[in-house]
Amino acid sequence: MALSDRRESILQIVIQDYIETATPVASRHVVERYALPTSAATIRHEMQLLESEGYLTHPHTSAGRIPSNRGYRHFVQSLMGHAELGVAEQATVRHQFFQAAPAVDEWADLAATVLAQSLGLLAIVAPPQPQRLRVRQLELISLNDLLALMIVVVQEARVIRQLTPLPAPCPPEQLDALAHRLNIDVSGQDADAVRNFPAADADEQAVLDTLARVLDRDIERSGAASIAGLGGVVSQPEFHAEPERSLQMIELVDRQTITQFVPHATLQAGGLRVLIGDDNPSDFLHDCSLVVAPYGAEYGRSGYVAIIGPTRMNYSRSVAAARFHSALLQEMMDTVYGGSA
């Protein structure tokens, strides 16, 4: 059933006002602040209808109206429009990204920090998780005769460091030669290929073993998401009132387990999702909303940018910011690692 124009704009006013003030909005407040050409009683009547249709509720008899989950959903789908971040803000963020070290983890850290800062909500940014890692370039640096530092640049946007022991003493020049030799062979290969590669001597074998092991290990490790904005989100009035919820949130962030609530498995490339209140599968987030935008699907299991906050979050800004950052991360990855993906 469609809402009348006036009722729709009242719904929009109530939601935007509540998002801003975090207090139930009263009929009189609406007519005064927004200079409507009707009386408070009329607004009350319309609000009653909106409530009977499930878009609004009120916490108790003598309180103003607050949006229901259904109200928020309608707002996100039909009312809020399609905002974008300001040009100046976009430029600032872009600049920061190009200043940063060109590593996916660093970008994730940076994106999480910037998002958290600008929204005052919890931001989680996970880098894409490659299915397999393929060597792009291999360097060996002699620490001493029996120990070398291995540096592997992989095609999947990552640099790995690992110590590798050498069974036989190997002076620096010889090690250089070894690296040069192996580079030709292993370039573009994944762990399995490296493992099956015939080694010429014991040193080569040791290096190949370490390399294969490290390629496997780093796949696991690369899932680590960056989280920022805990301070902002627990400062939100909804958490202020319930200390035990704050504590749960803090624990979840401290142990990084909050990431399990992001439905990354069901994301479509390029698709942005907004989960409002009980859309969230987890009980813990039943009073929260989550905005998630995937990126980098072509680099393995998709990475994502997620925003978590109370259902009374600024959806317009959150969606715009999530969209912008996921696109930017995609662009960064394509620029730096795209040529070889």
Place this chain on the structure above:
Amino acid sequence: MALSDRRESILQIVIQDYIETATPVASRHVVERYALPTSAATIRHEMQLLESEGYLTHPHTSAGRIPSNRGYRHFVQSLMGHAELGVAEQATVRHQFFQAAPAVDEWADLAATVLAQSLGLLAIVAPPQPQRLRVRQLELISLNDLLALMIVVVQEARVIRQLTPLPAPCPPEQLDALAHRLNIDVSGQDADAVRNFPAADADEQAVLDTLARVLDRDIERSGAASIAGLGGVVSQPEFHAEPERSLQMIELVDRQTITQFVPHATLQAGGLRVLIGDDNPSDFLHDCSLVVAPYGAEYGRSGYVAIIGPTRMNYSRSVAAARFHSALLQEMMDTVYGGSA
């Protein structure tokens, strides 16, 4: 003035009981729980004396006694003895460390997590910060004609990655040659030397500029400490009562600014310090205590292991844990990087 034996053991009982229960300890509670051969009135009398000497206070007339900062200090210096971590716990932690990747940052993460977990307090672990970085090896990887990925291996156990723009188009083979040429020149040099190096052409100049900038920048960045245990510390009853203090703590951790409260500048190699209450220079920590143990002084500006919690922390366990972890980190660094420092 020396305390009588009995008064001293009453002080010890009060402090240990308060550390355990977090509630002011009453005279009757002491005689009952610890089966003392005296009456509550006697204990009360002794407590009055301890209070007049400044070792105890009580929050209001009809409350039991709590230790004052002076009481805690006396406890730490004379009463608590010198505990060590259990053998089994030591073995478990050692095992975890030798499983981890051989990178200082990883160790710091691990140590912070383990400490926070086992103490229920905030743990901060900072890796040693080198005074200057010297190039060991430089690699340039062509991303496209105008953009290269620079990888710098520095002698101080660190790998830096950075994007560098190229003013003139430069195909991969040419870039390789450039890297090879520069490598001979910059190997062993620090930022200042690199900056003063005469460049042969515009590309070389651009690379050298980026390199010098990056060497400087990474010194700052390498201080990044690992922090864990926020959940544990704000669950402590002293924070539970004061939400705005919790919020401050959360903000400080979220923005990593809590590290500025660790007095790392004044640390002696091998020396462990315990700052109790207003020993702390910062107002924010006036109701907290801090245990800090340095390590790795020979690798630059000393790293440290720090524990932060309410003054009512378990000093014995905290000191033992901090001491153990700093020694372990020292040992790990010596094993892996000792040869080349």
Place this chain on the structure above:
DNA sequence: GTTAGCACTCTCACAGGGAGAGTGCCAGCG
């Protein structure tokens, strides 16, 4: 359809009071 008026309900803040906990002090005892 809109509006003014009014009764009703619920929250919030504050004050008062009783129970409980623990001390401080005093007088008496070994």
Place this chain on the structure above:
DNA sequence: CGCTGGCACTCTCCCTGTGAGAGTGCTAAC
């Protein structure tokens, strides 16, 4: 002279009640 039992005193905590304020729901009139 140190130790102890007893008792009055004080302070917190929790519960209750009350009054003001806010905002709605309803009704009757325009």
